[in-house]
Amino acid sequence: MKLALQLAYKNLIGAGLRTWLNVAVLSFAFVIIIFFNGLMDGWNQQAKTDTIAWEIGFGHLRNDAYDPFDPFTLQDGHGKLPNTIENVSPVLIQQGTIYPEGRMVSVLLKGIETSQTVLEIPTDAFIKSTAKIPAIIGNRMAKSANLKVGDEVLLRWRDKNGTFDASNITIVSIFDTTVAGVDAGQIWLPLQTLWEITGLQNEATIAIANKNFVDASLDGWNFENRAVMLKNLDEIIEMKKISSSIMYLLLLAIALLAIFDTQVLSIFRRQKEIGTYIALGMTRAQVVKLFTIEGSLYSILAMIAGCIYGVPLFIYLGKTGIGMPQASQDMGISLADKIYPIVGVQLIVTTILLVTISATIVSFLPAKKISKMNPVLALKGKLQ
Amino acid sequence: MKNTIINLKNITKRFKVGDGEFTALNNINLNFQKGEFAGFVGPSGSGKTTLLNIIGSLDSPSEGQALVMGKDVAKLSHRESADLRNYHIGFIFQVYNLLPVYTVYENVEFALLLQNHTKAERHKMVMEALDWVGLTDLADKKPDRISGGEGQRVAIARAMVKRPEILIADEPTANLDAENAHIILKMMKRLNDELNTTFLFSTHDEKVMQYMERIVHLRDGEVEKDSIIVAEKDK
Numbered sequence: 056m057k058l059a060l061q062l063a064y065k066n067l068i069g070a071g072l073r074t075w076l077n078v079a080v081l082s083f084a085f086v087i088i089i090f091f092n093g094l095m096d097g098w099n100q101q102a103k104t105d106t107i108a109w110e111i112g113f114g115h116l117r118n119d120a121y122d123p124f125d126p127f128t129l130q131d132g133h134g135k136l137p138n139t140i141e142n143v144s145p146v147l148i149q150q151g152t153i154y155p156e157g158r159m160v161s162v163l164l165k166g167i168e169t170s171q172t173v174l175e176i177p178t179d180a181f182i183k184s185t186a187k188i189p190a191i192i193g194n195r196m197a198k199s200a201n202l203k204v205g206d207e208v209l210l211r212w213r214d215k216n217g218t219f220d221a222s223n224i225t226i227v228s229i230f231d232t233t234v235a236g237v238d239a240g241q242i243w244l245p246l247q248t249l250w251e252i253t254g255l256q257n258e259a260t261i262a263i264a265n266k267n268f269v270d271a272s273l274d275g276w277n278f279e280n281r282a283v284m285l286k287n288l289d290e291i292i293e294m295k296k297i298s299s300s301i302m303y304l305l306l307l308a309i310a311l312l313a314i315f316d317t318q319v320l321s322i323f324r325r326q327k328e329i330g331t332y333i334a335l336g337m338t339r340a341q342v343v344k345l346f347t348i349e350g351s352l353y354s355i356l357a358m359i360a361g362c363i364y365g366v367p368l369f370i371y372l373g374k375t376g377i378g379m380p381q382a383s384q385d386m387g388i389s390l391a392d393k394i395y396p397i398v399g400v401q402l403i404v405t406t407i408l409l410v411t412i413s414a415t416i417v418s419f420l421p422a423k424k425i426s427k428m429n430p431v432l433a434l435k436g437k438l439q
Numbered sequence: 440m441k442n443t444i445i446n447l448k449n450i451t452k453r454f455k456v457g458d459g460e461f462t463a464l465n466n467i468n469l470n471f472q473k474g475e476f477a478g479f480v481g482p483s484g485s486g487k488t489t490l491l492n493i494i495g496s497l498d499s500p501s502e503g504q505a506l507v508m509g510k511d512v513a514k515l516s517h518r519e520s521a522d523l524r525n526y527h528i529g530f531i532f533q534v535y536n537l538l539p540v541y542t543v544y545e546n547v548e549f550a551l552l553l554q555n556h557t558k559a560e561r562h563k564m565v566m567e568a569l570d571w572v573g574l575t576d577l578a579d580k581k582p583d584r585i586s587g588g589e590g591q592r593v594a595i596a597r598a599m600v601k602r603p604e605i606l607i608a609d610e611p612t613a614n615l616d617a618e619n620a621h622i623i624l625k626m627m628k629r630l631n632d633e634l635n636t637t638f639l640f641s642t643h644d645e646k647v648m649q650y651m652e653r654i655v656h657l658r659d660g661e662v663e664k665d666s667i668i669v670a671e672k673d674k
């Protein structure tokens with residue numbers, strides 16, 4: 056083993072430029088693979104953080120009759136929160152319709168306390184506003200209804216008796232978030248206002264917990280904590296990981312192809328050398344071992360090279376983040392302006408192991424061909 | 440017969456050529472004694488290389504038996520034939536076949552790496568071998584920095600460093616000028632005398648033939664003539 060390692064190392068160094076080209080390609084593959092995965096992890100992490108900050112808080116207390124996946128339950132899924140309850144921010148959700156530019160757009164009306172701080176929704180804009188019915192919407196909503204800050208739009212809703220009523224609302228703020236769940240098809244109103252216009256005084260559909268909330272079982276309400284709510288997102292992330300692992304494998308395949316190619320080529324180009332090794336008394340197994348080790352040494356050299364420029368790069372990008380083009384926000388995926396790649400030890404170690412092991416395998420396969428070589432033909436350099 | 444080191448009995452070698460077969464060696468019977476300095480001579484295609492490869496256990500006969508140091512080359516496993524070459528047979532090729540990434544020293548040392556020697560032992564043996572061929576000064580040079588004659592001398596040192604019983608040289612002077620050919624033949628003859636190694640050549644070269652003590656003429660894969668020559672200097 057030691058001899059094979061020494062010889063393999065010498066052969067690689069001796070091959071000069073050819074070796075370094077391969078090492079460069081491989082190390083590049085290493086770095087891209089790790090970078091790409093780090094980016095995905097960073098993106099997922101950000102999606103989680105954002106969802107918590109904009110939507111989940113520390114969990115939701117829900118009216119028993121309300122099912123977030125069934126809009127028909129909105130009709131009855133609300134009630135008065137017990138007076139004793141603390142550390143939650145109630146939200147009343149009702150259905151409504153707006154008529155921007157004469158179009159009819161169904162919306163969810165979400166009443167939220169103007170003083171809340173548990174979600175990022177910029178509710179202080181309500182306080183600053185003097186409009187009769189101030190409303191806050193997200194970017195997606197603004198775009199789909201073509202609304203700007205200062206615009207007035209007609210809103211129609213039903214009160215608690217089912218009677219239709221209508222009034223103009225004023226857009227006082229438009230926020231920018233990656234979380235579609237608080238944006239698309241939704242209009243945020245001050246809770247007090249929503250109570251007044253619907254007559255559902257002191258009622259709420261859900262209540263968002265802050266960090267001091269303690270879950271005590273309440274009649275008519277159930278609590279879903281943050282971890283449970285994130286499960287959904289975690290599942291989406293898992294799905295995304297599957298598709299990104301296809302990319303991972305693709306990159307890996309390219310890197311391995313480079314090694315495979317070199318190995319196949321070198322076996323033909325170096326027939327004479329192989330014949331000489333055999334004439335000098337090397338066993339076929341020794342020659343196979345030598346070529347296999349040569350191939351896997353590429354991945355080790357590439358790893359070292361990749362570390363030299365990859366590590367500082369990742370540290371830098373982890374700090375400054377990577378700017379995402381504005382256009383990608385329109386693709387319907389939640390993309391932040393900046394993503395901070397997360398490159399963990401686990402990712403690096405897995406990648407290195409994976410590449411090294413597969414590099415060894417793809418070097419072994421062509422090397423095995425050597426064991427079937429006729430040394431006489433190899434010495435003549437006549438093998439096809 | 441007591442010192443017979445190579446014993447070829449009814450050796451026939453056929454190659455597949457397209458659908459048919461081509462008989463490269465036809466019923467060869469030859470013996471070589473320890474310390475012989477012999478050459479195969481014959482026109483191109485007469486089977487010289489094929490026969491040397493069988494003796495060197497790089498190839499095996501289609502029929503017959505080739506006993507090299509008492510071992511039937513056709514019956515050896517890969518490992519055993521590798522061992523035979525490793526410890527007992529040295530090769531010299533027409534085109535030297537030096538390993539380009541190794542220095543002269545390392546090329547010679549390579550043969551020893553496959554055996555068990557300490558670094559100090561190897562050093563001593565390599566320097567001695569380089570001394571035989573007068574190349575101790577070039578130890579650190581790479582093969583592409585030395586001349587053809589020097590390259591073939593390195594190949595001799597590499598083949599001889601392990602002190603094999605048999606040295607096989609397939610047209611060793613074909614790429615050399617007359618002066619270098621004589622230098623190399625003289626070196627090999629000296630080593631043959633000093634170490635009692637059996638040398639087997641194949642050659643077209645008159646210069647080589649004049650050093651031979653035995654010449655086996657091959658034609659169309661058969662032995663045409665086998666003659667013992669008394670060297671001039673011994674007359």
Ligand SMILES: Nc1ncnc2c1ncn2[C@@H]1O[C@H](COP(=O)(O)OP(=O)(O)OP(=O)(O)O)[C@@H](O)[C@H]1O
Nearest residue numbers: 454455456461463482483484485486487488489490
């Ligand atoms: N692997 C092979 N397949 C088919 N034919 C072969 C093979 N090796 C050798 N031969 C044929 O066997 C014959 C003997 O070849 P060999 O190389 O032994 O000749 P040689 O005497 O060494 O010739 P040269 O002086 O040109 O080196 C030739 O006709 C050659 O074409």
Ligand SMILES: [Mg+2]
Nearest residue numbers: 487488489641
């Ligand atoms: Mg020949």
